[in-house]
Amino acid sequence: MASCTFVNSWHSPQVAPILGFKQVRILTPLFSDLDRKNQRHVFLNMQHSQCVSGIGSGTTQISDAKIPHVLTVAGSDSGAGAGIQADLKACASRHVFCSTVITAVTAQNTVGVQGVEILPDDVVAEQLKSVLSDMHVDVVKTGMLPSLSVVKVLCQSLRKFPVKAIVVDPVMVSTSADVLVGPSVLAGFRELFPMADIVTPNIKEASVLLGDVPLKSVSDMRRAAKLIHDMGPRNVLIKGGDLHASLDAIDVFFDGEEFYELCSSRVKTCNTHGTGCTLASCIAAELAKGSSMLSAVKVAKRFIETALDYSKDLVIGNGPQGPFDPLLALKNINRSSYRQERLFNPNDLLVYAVTDSNMNKKWGRSIAEAVKAAVEGGATIIQLREKDAETREFIESAKACLKICHSYGVPLLINDRIDVALACDADGVHVGQSDMPARLARRLLGPEKIIGVSCKTPEQAEQAWINGADYIGCGGVYPTSTKANNRTIGLDGLMEVCKASKLPVVAIGGIGLSNAHDVMELGLPNLKGVAVVSALFDRECILTETRNLHSVVSGAALSVN
Ligand SMILES: Cc1ncc(COP(=O)(O)OP(=O)(O)O)c(N)n1
Numbered sequence: 001m002a003s004c005t006f007v008n009s010w011h012s013p014q015v016a017p018i019l020g021f022k023q024v025r026i027l028t029p030l031f032s033d034l035d036r037k038n039q040r041h042v043f044l045n046m047q048h049s050q051c052v053s054g055i056g057s058g059t060t061q062i063s064d065a066k067i068p069h070v071l072t073v074a075g076s077d078s079g080a081g082a083g084i085q086a087d088l089k090a091c092a093s094r095h096v097f098c099s100t101v102i103t104a105v106t107a108q109n110t111v112g113v114q115g116v117e118i119l120p121d122d123v124v125a126e127q128l129k130s131v132l133s134d135m136h137v138d139v140v141k142t143g144m145l146p147s148l149s150v151v152k153v154l155c156q157s158l159r160k161f162p163v164k165a166i167v168v169d170p171v172m173v174s175t176s177a178d179v180l181v182g183p184s185v186l187a188g189f190r191e192l193f194p195m196a197d198i199v200t201p202n203i204k205e206a207s208v209l210l211g212d213v214p215l216k217s218v219s220d221m222r223r224a225a226k227l228i229h230d231m232g233p234r235n236v237l238i239k240g241g242d243l244h245a246s247l248d249a250i251d252v253f254f255d256g257e258e259f260y261e262l263c264s265s266r267v268k269t270c271n272t273h274g275t276g277c278t279l280a281s282c283i284a285a286e287l288a289k290g291s292s293m294l295s296a297v298k299v300a301k302r303f304i305e306t307a308l309d310y311s312k313d314l315v316i317g318n319g320p321q322g323p324f325d326p327l328l329a330l331k332n333i334n335r336s337s338y339r340q341e342r343l344f345n346p347n348d349l350l351v352y353a354v355t356d357s358n359m360n361k362k363w364g365r366s367i368a369e370a371v372k373a374a375v376e377g378g379a380t381i382i383q384l385r386e387k388d389a390e391t392r393e394f395i396e397s398a399k400a401c402l403k404i405c406h407s408y409g410v411p412l413l414i415n416d417r418i419d420v421a422l423a424c425d426a427d428g429v430h431v432g433q434s435d436m437p438a439r440l441a442r443r444l445l446g447p448e449k450i451i452g453v454s455c456k457t458p459e460q461a462e463q464a465w466i467n468g469a470d471y472i473g474c475g476g477v478y479p480t481s482t483k484a485n486n487r488t489i490g491l492d493g494l495m496e497v498c499k500a501s502k503l504p505v506v507a508i509g510g511i512g513l514s515n516a517h518d519v520m521e522l523g524l525p526n527l528k529g530v531a532v533v534s535a536l537f538d539r540e541c542i543l544t545e546t547r548n549l550h551s552v553v554s555g556a557a558l559s560v561n
């Protein structure tokens with residue numbers, strides 16, 4: 001193990017922290033006997049449910065509607081992997097509002113840094129004043145602070161407008177090894193660190209902070225954490241991602257009393273640009289939500305590991321250091337060819353094939369085989385209605401069915417199981433009156449997914465529309481043995497619902513070759529098709545049955561239009 005002597009040119013500042021807790025202690029005598037670490041914990045947890053404003057003005061307003069808020073003071077990265085852009089994405093992903101003060105504009109991409117333009121101090125000061133004087137910022141997170149004078153401006157603003165916590169990511173060198181800030185900034189850190197709740201250097205930055213001492217092992221990192229802690233911050237996190245001696249990614253966290261080695265698996269990827277900014281922003285976001293420091297750091301580290309793993313195969317740019325995707329959203333765009341092409345088309349309801357696991361078992365075929373036959377026969381939309389499937393098996397079958405459906409441009413929905421729809425990235429769900437409400441399903445699935453709701457009455461149809469559904473399934477139109485205890489509403493009931501519904505309607509229940517024509521002949525403009533289970537899947541040849549049904553339904557649809 002490498003041993004090293006640390007040369008620390010900085011004296012431990014004895015300056016007591018000026019901000020944050022001191023303010024709170026004045027307002028809340030509750031905290032007076034607690035140590036500094038615990039005060040932070042309790043205070044931030046309180047912030048989670050209450051909004052305390054008017055600090056220093058003598059007025060305290062309490063509201064439940066406090067939105068956790070992080071202000072990032074950092075540089076812009078045109079490649080959007082790091083800097084302000086990474087901070088915004090991380091906070092959005094952690095459901096925290098993020099405001100921004102830009103200190104510098106960098107021209108960057110996946111190859112490196114091509115240019116840096118530092119913004120004048122007064123422009124930085126004005127941005128800080130605009131945000132801090134008006135908005136209820138919980139946590140300030142700093143990234144690229146490109147000059148000593150900018151650090152001084154920041155410290156002044158933070159004294160004038162105290163916040164609950166300060167997270168300092170001492171950005172000095174980019175991932176591409178381009179130097180982003182000069183050595184003069186080190187003097188600024190001497191003023192900023194004692195105000196910080198946590199400082200999060202990587203190994204290179206920790207080394208520079210300590211006068212270029214080499215850090216080659218976890219014990220070196222521990223010693224460095226202690227020395228950086230002596231510079232005034234309450235906590236230090238040294239990120240060991242660059243420590244290639246270790247198979248895992250080990251970070252060292254020091255809270256002034258105890259060391260924690262936080263391990264995560266090392267994700268093999270070049271898409272690591274912006275991990276430092278994202279980690280610090282995530283810590284800030286968790287603190288803003290009320291977490292204790294250690295739990296914020298742990299959540300942030302897990303978040304980075306998940307995002308790196310998710311993004312490991314993304315290709316964005318030609319350089320060696322790609323950005324990653326903290327929103328965990330980009331991969332699906334490549335996967336879901338159906339959704340890329342079009343959104344929900346009500347005409348897709350024409351021949352709506354709904355699977356049934358018992359019927360497939362009875363006929364000795366897999367769900368995927370049944371779905372393939374239905375799609376080849378002309379089904380225009382598929383719903384997997386697998387009431388008895390084990391979750392894991394269901395997800396695997398659904399993925400296989402999605403591949404088949406998408407290769408024919410046919411959407412695939414999942415009955416009831418929002419979790420399965422999310423896990424396999426299905427095109428949507430169908431829910432009944434006693435399943436998850438459509439509004440909640442919409443919130444979980446997002447705006448693009450298709451949501452269908454079962455309705456038997458005009459009131460339910462109105463509610464489905466209000467709740468953001470895309471279509472309604474109306475029935476049982478005729479008696480059926482496929483769904484037990486299901487009231488039959490008849491053609492009259494179907495007409496009543498169609499007339500009231502603002503959404504397209506598909507009829508269901510006891511429909512097959514013999515009566516599909518009667519349903520479609522009602523000639524209701526928003527009645528777009530028939531949904532069928534047994535007439536397709538409880539038959540020997542699904543393909544032929546679907547083809548025949550398609551011919552009847554499309555013929556009837558043509559004759560009434
Ligand atoms: C298109 C379509 N319409 C209605 C239903 C019935 O759904 P639900 O009320 O949730 O009953 P189950 O299917 O869960 O028994 C449907 N599945 N599809």
Ligand SMILES: Cc1ncsc1CCOP(=O)(O)O
Nearest residue numbers: 476480482509510532533534
């Ligand atoms: C799921 C469902 N919802 C209302 S009726 C019904 C069953 C439809 O099955 P089938 O087409 O075999 O009558």
